[in-house]
Amino acid sequence: MPDNNHLHNELSDSVNPAYHQKPGKLNSAKEYADGIQKGNRAFLSRAITLIESTKNEYRELGYSILEKCYDSTGNSIRIGITGVPGVGKSTFIEKFGTYLIGQGKKVAVLTIDPSSSVTKGSILGDKTRMETLAVQENAFIRPTPTAGALGGVAGKTREVILLCEAAGFDTIIVETVGVGQSEISVKTMVDFFLLLMLAGAGDELQGIKRGIMETADLVIINKADGQNIENANRARSDYQHALSLFPPHPSGWKTPVQTASSIKNYGINEAWEVIKEYYEQVNGSGYFINNRREQLVYWLHEAIESELKTRFFSQPNVRKKLAQLENEVLSGSMNPARAASELIKLSR
Amino acid sequence: MPDNNHLHNELSDSVNPAYHQKPGKLNSAKEYADGIQKGNRAFLSRAITLIESTKNEYRELGYSILEKCYDSTGNSIRIGITGVPGVGKSTFIEKFGTYLIGQGKKVAVLTIDPSSSVTKGSILGDKTRMETLAVQENAFIRPTPTAGALGGVAGKTREVILLCEAAGFDTIIVETVGVGQSEISVKTMVDFFLLLMLAGAGDELQGIKRGIMETADLVIINKADGQNIENANRARSDYQHALSLFPPHPSGWKTPVQTASSIKNYGINEAWEVIKEYYEQVNGSGYFINNRREQLVYWLHEAIESELKTRFFSQPNVRKKLAQLENEVLSGSMNPARAASELIKLSR
Numbered sequence: 001m002p003d004n005n006h007l008h009n010e011l012s013d014s015v016n017p018a019y020h021q022k023p024g025k026l027n028s029a030k031e032y033a034d035g036i037q038k039g040n041r042a043f044l045s046r047a048i049t050l051i052e053s054t055k056n057e058y059r060e061l062g063y064s065i066l067e068k069c070y071d072s073t074g075n076s077i078r079i080g081i082t083g084v085p086g087v088g089k090s091t092f093i094e095k096f097g098t099y100l101i102g103q104g105k106k107v108a109v110l111t112i113d114p115s116s117s118v119t120k121g122s123i124l125g126d127k128t129r130m131e132t133l134a135v136q137e138n139a140f141i142r143p144t145p146t147a148g149a150l151g152g153v154a155g156k157t158r159e160v161i162l163l164c165e166a167a168g169f170d171t172i173i174v175e176t177v178g179v180g181q182s183e184i185s186v187k188t189m190v191d192f193f194l195l196l197m198l199a200g201a202g203d204e205l206q207g208i209k210r211g212i213m214e215t216a217d218l219v220i221i222n223k224a225d226g227q228n229i230e231n232a233n234r235a236r237s238d239y240q241h242a243l244s245l246f247p248p249h250p251s252g253w254k255t256p257v258q259t260a261s262s263i264k265n266y267g268i269n270e271a272w273e274v275i276k277e278y279y280e281q282v283n284g285s286g287y288f289i290n291n292r293r294e295q296l297v298y299w300l301h302e303a304i305e306s307e308l309k310t311r312f313f314s315q316p317n318v319r320k321k322l323a324q325l326e327n328e329v330l331s332g333s334m335n336p337a338r339a340a341s342e343l344i345k346l347s348r
Numbered sequence: 349m350p351d352n353n354h355l356h357n358e359l360s361d362s363v364n365p366a367y368h369q370k371p372g373k374l375n376s377a378k379e380y381a382d383g384i385q386k387g388n389r390a391f392l393s394r395a396i397t398l399i400e401s402t403k404n405e406y407r408e409l410g411y412s413i414l415e416k417c418y419d420s421t422g423n424s425i426r427i428g429i430t431g432v433p434g435v436g437k438s439t440f441i442e443k444f445g446t447y448l449i450g451q452g453k454k455v456a457v458l459t460i461d462p463s464s465s466v467t468k469g470s471i472l473g474d475k476t477r478m479e480t481l482a483v484q485e486n487a488f489i490r491p492t493p494t495a496g497a498l499g500g501v502a503g504k505t506r507e508v509i510l511l512c513e514a515a516g517f518d519t520i521i522v523e524t525v526g527v528g529q530s531e532i533s534v535k536t537m538v539d540f541f542l543l544l545m546l547a548g549a550g551d552e553l554q555g556i557k558r559g560i561m562e563t564a565d566l567v568i569i570n571k572a573d574g575q576n577i578e579n580a581n582r583a584r585s586d587y588q589h590a591l592s593l594f595p596p597h598p599s600g601w602k603t604p605v606q607t608a609s610s611i612k613n614y615g616i617n618e619a620w621e622v623i624k625e626y627y628e629q630v631n632g633s634g635y636f637i638n639n640r641r642e643q644l645v646y647w648l649h650e651a652i653e654s655e656l657k658t659r660f661f662s663q664p665n666v667r668k669k670l671a672q673l674e675n676e677v678l679s680g681s682m683n684p685a686r687a688a689s690e691l692i693k694l695s696r
Binding site for chain 1: 414418419504506507510556557558559561587589590594644645647648650651653654655656657659673674677683684685686689691692
């Protein structure tokens with residue numbers, strides 16, 4: 001039985017304190033699951049905190065909740081949005097999310113910020129940056145701590161997506177900063193991947209991980225307003241041509257390049273039209289469902305590897321020996337494969 | 349003490365039977381290492397077979413040989429060359445290798461063909477395709493079996509590179525078919541990555557894994573001869589422009605796009621000039637040595653993960669349970685993370 005005090009302490013440190021001001025007692029998995037499926041946001045938020053917990057017992061409760069909700073998951077389109085800092089992701093998502101709510105959608109926005117963690121992070125920044133969207137009844141905004149999280153940079157985002165779906169959100173937006181490994185992970189948990197860029201290439205490209213552009217399903221040249229319009233249009237046509245030279249999408253989809261301006265509210269509904277068109281095409285061809293199945297198997301194997309590594313490296317003698325072997329490998333006195341064998345022997 | 353008969357049986361099945369017609373007795377690690385460092389090709393070939401062996405005792409002997417050679421490794425430029433089937437890789441490498449030998453270089457060519465394995469493979473194809481190069485005294489051509497090899501698609505290529513360096517080869521070419529995971533692995537073990545393409549985009553792009561083009565250090569539009577010249581030149585300028593729009597190389601290097609024709613012997617020495625220029629730039633900046641150090645640490649961790657997985661999945665009850673859990677995950681009755689926990693518990 002989980003110790004409520006521990007959880008309350010953890011909840012008070014949580015990234016989303018607003019939902020936990022009166023944590024009350026811990027409910028059963030069934031109560032949480034029922035509440036979530038009726039759209040209870042406090043329960044949704046609590047379940048997310050449980051699943052993100054570093055304590056096994058809380059995480060187990062979180063998984064139990066998720067499993068009881070499982071039949072209500074999957075009925076959404078999952079959209080990954082990435083771009084370097086300064087590209088205008090939050091403003092774009094605020095406009096985009098508000099537009100979708102106007103179309104009758106229920107929108108969950110999960111932001112993955114590798115610089116944030118459970119106890120210290122850019123929470124206020126995230127909350128205030130999307131304040132118009134945040135107050136909407138049909139919106140749910142949740143920053144995901146990643147620093148130090150189990151399961152790598154994307155933490156438990158996959159499970160959080162499922163919980164949001166169970167709570168009735170039909171459009172899930174996962175926002176990442178396109179500068180690290182996180183967008184690679186995110187690509188494996190979304191249906192559609194949108195890359196935001198700025199016109200003028202140059203400096204802002206520095207941050208984008210190579211290989212990301214080729215995997216986008218839609219590229220948007222953002223901030224196409226004022227004196228920027230001409231540059232943005234030129235960039236649009238340049239990138240459209242460039243992408244046509246690169247290997248094609250496995251589904252046969254041709255990645256469009258568009259322009260957008262959050263200030264002018266331009267390019268927002270156009271982005272949604274593209275996503276709908278994509279969905280129709282890949283749903284019709286069977287690619288959509290196949291891709292989700294492949295993602296499931298991928299995540300199973302990712303989770304197995306992650307658990308194997310966590311268990312192995314949690315042994316103090318392994319960690320100590322690893323540091324020594326890394327030195328020997330770097331100094332050239334030992335081959336990596338041999339060093340690996342030596343290390344593995346420790347836990348036999 | 350290794351059982352010679354086993355090794356001899358394995359050697360007679362080897363991918364490179366020519367070097368093993370008279371296997372004789374097994375020597376000591378020191379004898380092999382001394383022989384390799386004196387340029388004994390039969391010993392080099394034997395050591396490679398030992399390191400590629402699936403038998404622990406042979407592999408251990410292989411690693412001992414490698415470790416005794418370690419001080420003689422590293423003095424080469426390691427070049428990865430990839431491209432889809434039909435792009436003309438082998439012909440290009442034959443011309444390129446022959447040119448390098450004319451420049452006084454000693455060239456080892458390691459071909460990774462995911463379709464080949466130790467006992468069945470495209471060995472004859474590989475041998476005959478490079479027959480001019482193969483007969484050169486300063487060339488060493490070795491297909492690497494990958495199907496079923498330990499350590500993933502790239503097998504023991506990293507260790508084979510080191511053995512070739514110890515034998516005095518100063519230019520190592522690793523050839524992969526750019527259609528699978530192998531070129532991702534290869535990228536992490538070479539200094540320079542060359543992508544061969546054909547003009548006209550379209551069909552041949554189907555095979556290239558997305559993300560590969562952005563990581564190339566040199567793109568060559570091959571078969572730029574006859575009626576193809578005009579198309580090739582247009583493709584060259586298109587790709588050069590396209591690459592300029594993509595995220596830059598971490599070293600600051602600007603990936604050039606060139607044309608080449610193996611028939612006309614054109615673009616071969618130009619490719620080498622680019623590689624030399626790259627080497628001077630990244631060696632001067634410290635990127636070269638840093639990159640090799642990062643690769644070493646990467647390979648240590650890769651090797652650890654690979655051993656952890658091999659050990660875990662070699663348990664019959666784990667394999668049986670995995671099949672069952674995969675079904676439950678795919679049917680939606682279990683979450684991947686929970687399934688992973690269940691599986692891990694089996695070996696506790």
